[in-house]
Amino acid sequence: MTVLVHRETRVLVQGITGHQGTVHTRQMREFGTNVVGGVTPGKGGSTVEGVPVFDSVRAAISATRANASCIFVPAPFAKDALLEAVDAGIPLSVIVTEHIPFHDMLVMYHYARSQGARIVGPNCPxxxxxxxxxxxxxxxxxxxxxxxxxxxxxxxxxxxxxxxxxxxxxxxxxxxxxxxxxxxxxxxxxxxxxxxxxxxxxxxxxxxxxxxxxxxxxxxxxxxxxxxxxxxxxxxxxxxxxxxxxxxxxxxxxxxxxxxxxxxxxxxxxxxxxxxxxxxxxxxxxxxxxxxxx
Amino acid sequence: MVKLAEWRGKDVFRKYGIPLPKGAVARSPEEAVSLVRAGTVPLPCVVKAQVLAGGRGKGGAVRFATSASEARAATEAILGLEFKGERVKEVLLEEKLVLSKELYLSLTLDRSARLPVLITSAKGGVEIESVDDTEIDRQSVDPFPGLTGYEKRRAAQVLGLTGGPAKSLDRVLEALWRLFLLEDAELVEVNPLAVVGDGLVALDAKVIIEDDAAFRHPEFADIRDDRTPLEEIAREKDIAFVQLDGNIGVIANGAGLTMATLDVLKEFGGDPGVFLDLGGTDDPQKVTEAFLLMARARPKAVFLNIFGGVTRCDTVAKGLVEAMRQVPAAERFPLIARIRGNNEKEGIEILRAAGVTSIPSLKESAQAVVAAARGPA
Incomplete structure (x- = not known):
């Protein structure tokens, strides 16, 4: 047992095709993380660092049984990315993105909580x-x-x-x-x-x-x-x-x-x-x- | 944060239907006179300096006028004043209303509750910091149902309002709540909210828009906080740069590490004054620009304290060496470096080749910086 992550953690990277998403997908895998997929709307079907990319979180989950998300999506779109993850049933989302307006985060936090999902971040390591x-x-x-x-x-x-x-x-x-x-x-x-x-x-x-x-x-x-x-x-x-x-x-x-x-x-x-x-x-x-x- | 001057805050209030006194902005005594003559500003009127600092009433930045010539004199007296370090360029002239009560209302974020909070007090018209805790009411407002009827009724009760003014409060609160959400405000404050006859009027308006939401509000793009010229350049280049008194420059990455570096320098008797937070960058060009900006602040010594994560040590070292090449010999200063983390070895090697030694211990490197800033003994 550990805190928040465990051996069965299967990570999805939202915003995987961006520079940060790609670099940190590689480093997470080097750490030993089981990164099972990425999501970038419109780029489904491609691969990044050998990881399959999907158009939606729902599609990614049905193919990979992902149970955690790491969000690198730029601030104006981060709220939508998180809500998509929560609605698809992801119980843990780590948001790395910085400069997300706090009004967005208020909605994200209270919505996630109402659905029993946890957020770590935003603007966090x-x-x-x-x-x-x-x-x-x-x-x-x-x-x-x-x-x-x-x-x-x-x-x-x-x-x-x-x-x-x-x-x-x-x-x-x-x-x-x-x-x-x-x-x-x-x-x-x-x-x-x-x-x-x-x-x-x-x-x-x-x-x-x-x-x-x-x-x-x-x-x-x-x-x-x-x-x-x-x-x-x-x-x-x-x-x-x-x-x-x-x-x-x-x-x-x-x-x-x-x-x-x-x-x-x-x-x-x-x-x-x-x-x-x-x-x-x-x-x-x-x-x-x-x-x-x- | 984007702080709106009173008149701009009131423009936003107007958009949401919050009742205001009749008035207009003047930038010269002549303009004030013509506003009064045209009846745009009814007499008697109040003339208020448009500055961001509080305490204008006590500081001579608010005057009254009962005629056009008094309005001219008041405007003349206020324009050009230097109020708490800010030069007055505009005044707001407004009708002087007969009021029976002054109240306080604000909406802001309660970080601990992770909820907006509605703050009300019947003791309006004075700085809220001076009001006793027992006279201030706070209600958390959940963004999902939004501001509810019972919360508004409690506010009316706290403010001692019934009848017409209570009905008016209901509309004002609804408008403020919508403004708070739709304008991405981190603070909306009405102080005082005045009871005038059977209704309410917002006599002052304070609106602060959150920086991170600025991309949704291009209409406020022209508003600048009171930054120094160097801070302004830094902002354009997306470098976090803060200039205070003090002779040591600090270049670090991340707010926590920057603050910890400041704590350590102070402990050893140093006087850090210029802070530059590289944040996460892997662009050597940006490091060079940041460093040249630091040079322009003319520090006595500079401490480079980097822990490489997203920002790699070799990137920082490359950018730094390039910057040192560009700084004229006469403007050079002692540089003490401490670079650790991702690509540490490569970074240290690049610095060594340029004649800069990286000191791994935070304590020892900080002591070296303080000694360098003092100059040769």
């Missing part, structure tokens, strides 16, 4: 379980199978941290990049229970950013429901304050959403807090060593 499967774009080189779980709102910073875990001789169970957009399909609080229940994960690394209150909500969940050790890092501690959402936004997050409130909440929940990314691997290694002596 995706999900990877070394030795099992990867859906998304995290570089293959940073991984090594192990028992450290990672949930992050960042992209490249996640690669850096996952790589750091490898460099101290440890490995990862599953890494999920949630994406940093205003509306995400899977939040920290949605992902934490998956790691709590995952027998492959012993320690969890949580990488947050300033803005929003997702880390505070994660801290609340950790305090009450999460029993495994957690190492947390928040990027942007010294960033100048910006009011992305203007006045009304400040009202929603009154007294929350800064690096200080996030770090304080995570500390109070029992997480070990790293001040810099390079402290994370050592904190994790210390926890692993301590647990081994129990």
């Amino acid at each position: 995706g999900v990877a379980s070394p030795g099992v499967a990867k859906i998304g774009i995290i570089p293959n080189v940073v991984f090594r199978p192990g028992r450290v779980g990672v949930i992050s709102r960042s992209g490249t910073l996640t690669y850096e941290i996952v790589n750091g875990i490898k460099e101290v001789g440890l490995g990862q169970s599953t890494c999920i990049g949630l994406g940093g957009d205003p509306v995400v399909g899977t939040s920290f609080v949605d992902a934490l229970p998956l790691f709590q229940e995952d027998p492959e994960t012993d320690v969890l690394v949580l990488v947050g950013e300033i803005g929003g209150t997702a880390e505070e909500e994660a801290a609340d969940y950790i305090q009450h429901h999460f029993t495994k050790p957690v190492v947390a890092y928040i990027a942007g501690r010294s960033a100048p304050p910006g009011k992305r959402m203007g006045h009304a936004g400040a009202i929603i997050s009154r007294g929350r959403g800064t690096a200080e409130t996030k770090l304080a909440a995570l500390k109070a929940a029992g997480a070990q807090v790293a001040r810099f990314p390079y402290e994370i691997p050592d904190l994790v290694a210390a926890i692993v060593a301590r647990e081994a002596h129990r």
